[in-house]
Amino acid sequence: EVQLVESGGGLIQxxxxxxxxxxxxxxxxxxxxxxWLRQPTGxxxxxxxxxGTAGDTYYPGSVKGRFTISRxxxxxxxxxxMNSLRAGDTAVYYCARxxxxxxxxxxxxxxxxxxxx
Amino acid sequence: DIQMTQSPSTLSASVxxxxxxxxxxxQSINSWLAWYQQKPxxxxxxxxxxASSLESGxxxxxxxxxxxxNFTLTISSLQxxxxxxxxxxxxxxxxxxxxxxxxxxx
Numbered sequence: 373e374v375q376l377v378e379s380g381g382g383l384i385q386x387x388x389x390x391x392x393x394x395x396x397x398x399x400x401x402x403x404x405x406x407x408w409l410r411q412p413t414g415x416x417x418x419x420x421x422x423x424g425t426a427g428d429t430y431y432p433g434s435v436k437g438r439f440t441i442s443r444x445x446x447x448x449x450x451x452x453x454m455n456s457l458r459a460g461d462t463a464v465y466y467c468a469r470x471x472x473x474x475x476x477x478x479x480x481x482x483x484x485x486x487x488x489x
Numbered sequence: 490d491i492q493m494t495q496s497p498s499t500l501s502a503s504v505x506x507x508x509x510x511x512x513x514x515x516q517s518i519n520s521w522l523a524w525y526q527q528k529p530x531x532x533x534x535x536x537x538x539x540a541s542s543l544e545s546g547x548x549x550x551x552x553x554x555x556x557x558x559n560f561t562l563t564i565s566s567l568q569x570x571x572x573x574x575x576x577x578x579x580x581x582x583x584x585x586x587x588x589x590x591x592x593x594x595x
Contacts, residue, residue, distance in 0.1 A: 417578075474584055475539075475580055479533055482532055
């Protein structure tokens with residue numbers, strides 16, 4: 373069974389840092405692009421970052437320069453290092469596998485990040 | 490950036506109704522569009538990819554159509570399990586989502 377399990381969320385003060393992890397199983401991790409997405413409570417979905425199979429990375433302007441995506445293929449793991457966190461980064465963060473150019477399936481269950489003093 | 494606009498934002502319907510949700514892209518995305526279903530407290534689930542291809546395991550009452558800038562998701566006969574929020578997502582240029590359509594019980 374293909375499965376993604378996120379961890380590392382929690383309460384963090386503005387300006388702080390947090391590292392999220394995503395453990396993948398049930399597929400050949402190194403063969404797939406991987407993504408982070410987020411969803412503020414009661415709001416819509418937002419793409420956060422992408423890492424390709426060759427290690428190429430992509431970010432939207434809202435997180436570029438603050439967030440860093442990485443992967444460890446030997447461990448089938450995906451990471452998101454989040455620095456200079458703001459209240460607006462508060463959300464449930466999901467990891468997702470990329471398919472055939474860019475639709476997401478499956479998704480993990482999500483991990484909640486709360487940025488507040 | 491490509492903007493995705495869904496309509497309506499909320500839709501009230503009854504079991505057995507035919508339901509259509511519309512998604513419009515701010516520029517052509519060819520057929521690089523996916524649809525997702527999300528229930529409260531759960532992660533989104535892929536329904537449709539490449540505008541009209543049904544994801545494995547998804548009931549055939551779901552269908553997608555369109556290309557270029559205009560797309561639709563249709564549920565041919567709404568079932569109790571289908572009351573949820575639906576999102577479109579383009580993957581022609583990076584990745585962006587529509588704002589969502591909540592399908593609620595009439």
